[in-house]
Amino acid sequence: MSDLKFRIKAQRASDAKTIVKARNFEIIVDEPQSLGGTDLAPNPVEYVLAALAGCLNVTGSLIAKEMGFELRDLQIEISGNLNPARLFGKTDVERAGYNSVEVKMIPDSDADEVTLNEWLRKVESRCPVSDNIMNSTPVKVGLKLLQVA
Amino acid sequence: MSDLKFRIKAQRASDAKTIVKARNFEIIVDEPQSLGGTDLAPNPVEYVLAALAGCLNVTGSLIAKEMGFELRDLQIEISGNLNPARLFGKTDVERAGYNSVEVKMIPDSDADEVTLNEWLRKVESRCPVSDNIMNSTPVKVGLKLLQVA
Numbered sequence: 001m002s003d004l005k006f007r008i009k010a011q012r013a014s015d016a017k018t019i020v021k022a023r024n025f026e027i028i029v030d031e032p033q034s035l036g037g038t039d040l041a042p043n044p045v046e047y048v049l050a051a052l053a054g055c056l057n058v059t060g061s062l063i064a065k066e067m068g069f070e071l072r073d074l075q076i077e078i079s080g081n082l083n084p085a086r087l088f089g090k091t092d093v094e095r096a097g098y099n100s101v102e103v104k105m106i107p108d109s110d111a112d113e114v115t116l117n118e119w120l121r122k123v124e125s126r127c128p129v130s131d132n133i134m135n136s137t138p139v140k141v142g143l144k145l146l147q148v149a
Numbered sequence: 150m151s152d153l154k155f156r157i158k159a160q161r162a163s164d165a166k167t168i169v170k171a172r173n174f175e176i177i178v179d180e181p182q183s184l185g186g187t188d189l190a191p192n193p194v195e196y197v198l199a200a201l202a203g204c205l206n207v208t209g210s211l212i213a214k215e216m217g218f219e220l221r222d223l224q225i226e227i228s229g230n231l232n233p234a235r236l237f238g239k240t241d242v243e244r245a246g247y248n249s250v251e252v253k254m255i256p257d258s259d260a261d262e263v264t265l266n267e268w269l270r271k272v273e274s275r276c277p278v279s280d281n282i283m284n285s286t287p288v289k290v291g292l293k294l295l296q297v298a
Contacts, residue, residue: 001234003248006194010202012223015210018203022195023181029203032172036207044204044278045155046171047196052288053159054167054178055193058185059236061164066238074161085150087208087275089215097280099152103290116292124290126236129193131246132282139201139283141252141273143265 014038035084045098048133049078055129056105063122069115073108101133163187184233194247197282198227204278205254212271218264222257250282 008027010020016037020027029044031037042050053076064071080098085091105120124130157176159169165186169176178193180186191199202225213220229247234240254269273279 001232001237001239003230003232005228005230006192006198006247007226007228008195008198008202010199010206010225010227012206012210012220012225016207018206018225020199020202022191022199025191025195027191027196027199029199029206031207036211042171042174042176043155044200044207045281046157046174047176047200047203048278048281049155049157050159050169050171050176050178051193051196051200053157053169054196057159057161057167057178058165058180058193061161062185062236063238071161076159076161076167077156078159079154079156081152081154082277083150083152084277086280087211087277088150089212089275090150092274095280095284096275097277097284098155098286101286101288103288104293105290106293106295108295113292113294116294120290120292124288125241126238126245128231128233128236128246129197130288130290131235131244132194132197133286134288135244135246136285137247137250137282139250139252139273139279141254141269141279143262143269144253144255145262145265146255146257 045080045082049080052103052129052133053078055127056103056123059123059127060119063119063126067115067119069109069111071107071109075106077104078102194229194231198229201252201278201282202227204276205252205272208272208276209268212268212275216264216268218258218260220256220258224255226253227251
């Protein structure tokens with residue numbers, strides 16, 4: 001299979017608010033007032049957890065079908081711990097992002113526990129967003145300067 | 150500074166559609182029809198790029214203030230390449246997620262190029278979502294079984 005390319009374009013609306021376009025969709029990102037925003041939308045690190053949940057559902061559905069059991073329902077609870085000291089310039093030793101992420105998958109299915117644990121292992125291994133959180137990915141950041149008039 | 154905990158709860162709506170609650174916000178995740186969804190919302194890996202854009206704006210605003218220049222505007226373009234072969238069970242050798250992410254930051258500011266490159270280096274180092282994509286993070290996935298009636 002060949003690579004797929006995904007793209008977004010983002011426009012700053014204020015110090016903490018960003019309007020993102022992904023295909024024909026608009027995603028608003030903001031911060032709560034405690035983190036300097038206007039609290040009009042989820043914040044960036046909440047969107048990371050939402051992306052993970054969406055991905056676990058897609059991957060879980062696909063693999064349940066492969067394994068031949070019905071996934072009648074699925075609830076997912078995710079939490080992550082993050083220390084904001086590096087973001088706020090208080091340290092350059094601790095990391096900036098989540099230091100750990102915890103996921104609870106609550107499937108409704110007739111499959112037995114052995115089958116569901118096998119399903120979970122496959123889901124973890126094949127979910128794209130899990131991979132991008134669990135493993136390192138090169139990010140190339142470049143600057144484009146506006147032409148001076 | 151002490152750790153902050155972020156949380157979401159997600160409910161499967163269909164094989165590809167997920168309804169996520171983050172605080173008082175609802176985030177809809179879906180897939181295009183080509184990836185098995187109903188195309189009602191961005192997909193999980195697009196939300197990862199949106200999260201990164203939002204985070205780069207927040208971090209960029211904070212650091213521009215620290216460095217004493219005005220960020221009049223900021224546009225951000227992000228793309229990522231991903232091979233879906235592992236998701237679809239065609240390989241267990243290649244990775245599941247983005248194999249690379251490319252970011253273009255387009256600031257409007259009176260700061261000179263040396264200052265903007267210094268700004269960019271600090272933003273990369275202090276943005277939580279950049280950290281979670283560039284570096285590995287433990288994800289603990291557990292199963293909660295529903296009680297059999």
